[in-house]
Amino acid sequence: MKGMIVIEREMCKGCTYCIDACQTGVIVIEKIFNGMGYFPAHPEHPDKCTGCAMCAQMCPEIAIEVYREEKK
Ligand code: SF4
Ligand code: SF4
Numbered sequence: 001m002k003g004m005i006v007i008e009r010e011m012c013k014g015c016t017y018c019i020d021a022c023q024t025g026v027i028v029i030e031k032i033f034n035g036m037g038y039f040p041a042h043p044e045h046p047d048k049c050t051g052c053a054m055c056a057q058m059c060p061e062i063a064i065e066v067y068r069e070e071k072k
Pocket of ligand 2 (some may be wrong): 013016017019060
């Protein structure tokens with residue numbers, strides 16, 4: 001399955017729970033602060049996303065949206 005995530009960087013508090021949850025290493029922490037003063041998560045390797053949604057389930061800030069490719 002192919003997936004894609006969108007992380008709302010201004011909602012992210014940089015807790016890294018999503019990084020720990022992702023089995024394929026899609027997400028990394030950015031080196032630039034967001035508006036709240038946190039280093040936010042970023043989907044650095046989107047090609048590896050399976051759409052499993054574990055990252056979104058773990059996010060306490062509800063900052064991650066997950067999309068899955070439709071089967072044809
Ligand atoms: S949906 Fe799954 S594979 Fe994709 S970034 Fe989140 S945890 Fe990783
Ligand atoms: S789990 Fe949510 S708040 Fe924590 S780093 Fe990931 S996106 Fe940011």
